[in-house]
Amino acid sequence: MPELPEVERARALVEQRGLGRVIEDVEDGDAYVCRPHAPGEIRSALVGRSLTRTHRRGKAMWFESDGGGPDLGLHLGMAGRIVFDEPPAPRSWDRFALVFADGGRLALRDKRRLGRAVLDPDLSTLGPDAGTVGRDAFRRRVGRGTTPIKARLLDQSVVAGVGNLLADETLWRAGLSPRREAGNLDDEELDRLRRALRAATRDATRKGGVHTGRLIVGRKRREPCPSCGATLERATVGGRTTFWCPLEQPATGAVPSGYAGTQSAA
DNA sequence: AGGTCTGTTCAGCT
């Protein structure tokens, strides 16, 4: 499930292997993935050009093209990944692809078909990147409203890049219950949450993805809290399946006993 | 073999 760390790794992959290669053809025939573009529209805009720079904010990534061409935006959706120089996937799982003049290709491989490819993507609805958001902006944007803090973190217009697993891992590290009302967190708690978010994001990016998080590893196996051994709570928060430790992430205010956001992951 | 679950985004509702 691509969240910010997976997208950052995908961006780095394009940076490493996708720049400066002449685009000879574009497979943009999936009108759903390429909406609102008609088939051939992205192709016309990019054939003959090369990618020159890569960017990412949250889960969105985009690439500049040379000669004054448009940017190409890619979104991995829920199951997408970027593959380089592999033969086309069976069953048309490659929803979009750049075919290079050197014979290689860049494909958006996505069984679920929830990824997107678009020219000049609209980034105006995204908040600041979750990995680099500053203290004051984080306090202001996250620490308000009546919605549960987890739902606030998942809102891409508040802070960009947090998905379900990274939200659970972050709240666990910060010792904050996912059900706390966002506007009721004080500055100390918000700062602790931001540090936990940055650390969880950095660790996950380094280790290969959000599934490497300490809480997340045991989550599916229904193991107890990796820190204190308590049985994890499970409930729907913000419309998403949520796990948390009832002892270290208490329902109201108190600072947790042991584990805090300043601690690094295993 | 069918029913449930998965997670992100977005439209539509209150």
Add this chain to the structure above:
DNA sequence: TAGCTGAACAGACC
């Protein structure tokens, strides 16, 4: 308004 619900996608899982 802000927050919530369900649709869309299609495969994984039991």
